[in-house]
Amino acid sequence: MNLIVLLKMVPDTVEELNVASDGKSLDSEYLRFKLNDPDEHALEEALLLKERAGGKVTVVALDAPEVDDALFMALAKGADRAVKIPADQASLGTVATARMFATFLASGGGQITPDTLVLPGSQAIDDLEGEVAAYLGEALSLPYVGVVSSVSPVNGKVVVLKEFSGGMRGEFEVTLPAVLGIQSAEKPPRYVPVAKVRAVMKSAKIETADIAPPESAKALAVERMYKPEVAGRAQILEGTPEDIAVRIASLLAERGII
Amino acid sequence: MSTGILVLVEHLKGTMADITFEMLGVGRKVAAAQGGQVHAVLLGKNVAALATRLGAADSVLLADEPSLEQSSAEVIVPLLQQLMAQKQASLVLLGGTNASFGLGVQLSARMKVPFVNFCKGARVEGGSLVLTSQLFSGKILSDVKLADGKGIVSIYPGAFPAEAGRSDKTPPVEKVAVPPGSPKVVFKRYIEPDTSDVDITKQSVLVAVGRGIQNADNISLAEDLAKTLGGAVCASRPVIDQGWLPLSRQVGKSGMSVAPKLYLALGISGAPEHCEGMKGAQLIVAINTDPKAPIFDVAHYGANADCLEIIELLKEAVEKKKTK
Ligand SMILES: Cc1cc2nc3c(=O)[nH]c(=O)nc-3n(C[C@H](O)[C@H](O)[C@H](O)COP(=O)(O)OP(=O)(O)OC[C@H]3O[C@@H](n4cnc5c(N)ncnc54)[C@H](O)[C@@H]3O)c2cc1C
Numbered sequence: 064m065n066l067i068v069l070l071k072m073v074p075d076t077v078e079e080l081n082v083a084s085d086g087k088s089l090d091s092e093y094l095r096f097k098l099n100d101p102d103e104h105a106l107e108e109a110l111l112l113k114e115r116a117g118g119k120v121t122v123v124a125l126d127a128p129e130v131d132d133a134l135f136m137a138l139a140k141g142a143d144r145a146v147k148i149p150a151d152q153a154s155l156g157t158v159a160t161a162r163m164f165a166t167f168l169a170s171g172g173g174q175i176t177p178d179t180l181v182l183p184g185s186q187a188i189d190d191l192e193g194e195v196a197a198y199l200g201e202a203l204s205l206p207y208v209g210v211v212s213s214v215s216p217v218n219g220k221v222v223v224l225k226e227f228s229g230g231m232r233g234e235f236e237v238t239l240p241a242v243l244g245i246q247s248a249e250k251p252p253r254y255v256p257v258a259k260v261r262a263v264m265k266s267a268k269i270e271t272a273d274i275a276p277p278e279s280a281k282a283l284a285v286e287r288m289y290k291p292e293v294a295g296r297a298q299i300l301e302g303t304p305e306d307i308a309v310r311i312a313s314l315l316a317e318r319g320i321i
Numbered sequence: 322m323s324t325g326i327l328v329l330v331e332h333l334k335g336t337m338a339d340i341t342f343e344m345l346g347v348g349r350k351v352a353a354a355q356g357g358q359v360h361a362v363l364l365g366k367n368v369a370a371l372a373t374r375l376g377a378a379d380s381v382l383l384a385d386e387p388s389l390e391q392s393s394a395e396v397i398v399p400l401l402q403q404l405m406a407q408k409q410a411s412l413v414l415l416g417g418t419n420a421s422f423g424l425g426v427q428l429s430a431r432m433k434v435p436f437v438n439f440c441k442g443a444r445v446e447g448g449s450l451v452l453t454s455q456l457f458s459g460k461i462l463s464d465v466k467l468a469d470g471k472g473i474v475s476i477y478p479g480a481f482p483a484e485a486g487r488s489d490k491t492p493p494v495e496k497v498a499v500p501p502g503s504p505k506v507v508f509k510r511y512i513e514p515d516t517s518d519v520d521i522t523k524q525s526v527l528v529a530v531g532r533g534i535q536n537a538d539n540i541s542l543a544e545d546l547a548k549t550l551g552g553a554v555c556a557s558r559p560v561i562d563q564g565w566l567p568l569s570r571q572v573g574k575s576g577m578s579v580a581p582k583l584y585l586a587l588g589i590s591g592a593p594e595h596c597e598g599m600k601g602a603q604l605i606v607a608i609n610t611d612p613k614a615p616i617f618d619v620a621h622y623g624a625n626a627d628c629l630e631i632i633e634l635l636k637e638a639v640e641k642k643k644t645k
Contacts, residue, residue, distance in 0.1 A: 074457065076457050076458050076460055076590070077611075079613070080457055080460050080461055082461070089461070100559075104562070158430070185422070186422075188456065188457050188458055189456055189457060190438060191437065191438055191439070191454055191456060191463060191465070192426075192435070192436055192437070192438065193423075193425060193426035193429070193436045193438050193475075194422065194423055194426050194438075196423065197394065197422070197423030197424075197426035197427050198426050198427070198430060200394070200423070200427065201426070201427045201430045201431070202430070206393070206395060206504075206505035206506045207393070207394055207395075207423060207427070207506075208393060208423075208506055209419075209422040209423040210419040210422050210575070222509070224512065225419070226419050226575040227333055227419050227420055227575075228333065228338075228418060228419060228420070228574065228575065228578075229333075229514065229576075229577060229578065230513075230514030230516075230568065230569065230571065230575075230576055230577050231333065231334075231511060231512070231513060231514060232511070232512040232514075233391050233508060233509075233510070233511055233512070234508075234509040234510050234511075234512060235391075235393070235506055235507060235508055235509060236506075236507045236509055237505065237506050237507075238505040238506075241505070241506075244422070244423065246575070247558075247561075247562045248562075250564065251562060251563045251564045283435045283436075283437065283465050284465065284466070285463050285464070285465055286451070286464045286465060286466050287463070287464040288461060288462070288463045288464075289461070289462050289463075289464075290460070290461060290462070291455070291459065291460075291461075291462050291615075291618075296617070296618055296619065296620065296621065297605075297607060297616075297617040297618070297619075297620040297621060297622055297623035298621065298622050298623070299617070299622075299623050299624065299625070300622055300623065300624040301624075304626050304627070304630045304631055304634055305634055307608075307624045307626055307631060307634075308631055308634035308635040308637070308638040309638045311585075311606055311622070311624075311631075311635055311638070312635060312638035312639045312641070312642045313642070314604075314606070314622060315550070315583065315639065315642075316642050318582070318583075318604060320525075320526060320550070320582055320583050320604070321550060321551070321639055321642060321643060
């Protein structure tokens, strides 16, 4: 199979996020970036498919802080090819990003063969305009399913599981080529030792594909960005960990829970 | 300006989802400010009976066909596109749910109108619709304006009151035809959650662990505490994705909705997708090392502490209380 995984770097929400002085964007000064969680799962699912059904895994990303690390990491995990499109991800909205990927895939860069699966992560946490996966399906006129948690090749098609609510899942049969937004892989993303990534950095190369950004980059103009008012509903229990534990135990006893 | 508003009705296996009423409430609010009609779009297999519950809409546009069971974007999007034209609708409200995932994006691309994701606030301001979205797992809010009110909006579940979209009225029903086609995405069957180990929706005490529990070995500590409290362990998505606990233990948007007497959240940040599944708990106690974690906005009691430390101490404290 021709497996194409799209990767995106997103701000790490473990760090404090602040709004920039323009009041319309994130303050990038202290931002730390990490690979979007679902994208890491998309890569894992692609690697699992390659192991089971054979094929080639290509990872593609736009330029963003620390993106080279993510691309090398993907190669170290078993991806065959890594491509960077040298356009600044931050300046493009979701729609423009999807158009660039679509151009890449339609040009010689990616090539949609009859056994192609394009695997972006289901969603990114900063995606105000939506999901790249669905835009790509539309732009490339390919069938699309989102929130996918399992993919199995069966008779030239794939059978996928999509998550609904309440732990319910639906099984769908999808004709290839197709775009699947991956939410989680069937197995936890594999771990690769840092030494291996370092070795790959020395031996492998990231290709670049020059693709001009589309004209109107952002479809939606943000009027204002701000932090939510802390509702602060929780009453905070202070003291040493021992004090806290005893307070909680008392609360539970008062309410007849224990 | 055309001001028809379409609301895509959400239901799963014959049950209406609350998000439907939440969306109808938003639709009514916008229609009250800007004029126009609210149309509920009801698509599926054996769904006609659900129409009677959609009285908050001015009309129900119904397509009830076997082929529409869990039909995918390639069927629904062209249908919505056709209905937008027919009803001169400028605004389409969709549920921010897994079921509707991707529909808004594709519809917006076709109609060349903006798509707004994660919407949890809406107000009409001088003829424009101003929408508030939550980004970065609820840590940042962003306001966007839909000039002339045109757009496709994905409504965050639980953000708007469902009551505003309920009504005893019987709405007129109009049948719509589904264009024939041979879809490339075909629904096969539902796979029910496996609750053979523990049904977390039936527990009165839940010890919930998140990424802050750090590794698989620590799960057993939480299990010991749950046993002492007479409950079970559940988890946020990353813990399930790591394979530390089975899928049946996941709480949230894709997992279970729970409402226990006690929900003890250990090392869970409180992302909207998680809170969706637990905010109905009677008592929520959160332990998190980050004083700004959003979980403290939904918790009744909280503490800034290392959950690994608290787990052991709390177990001892509870055992002491019990023997007294
Ligand atoms: C379509 C979709 C569906 C989703 N469905 C679900 C769902 O059903 N359920 C779900 O949970 N999520 C779901 N998510 C994911 C959700 O957005 C969050 O990523 C997830 O809930 C975060 O889990 P977490 O709080 O465990 O991890 P994090 O957000 O990483 O938070 C970990 C927290 O632990 C704290 N911490 C770290 N160490 C300690 C310590 N020693 N002691 C105490 N605290 C500590 C940190 O301060 C942090 O707040 C979904 C996302 C999408 C896009």
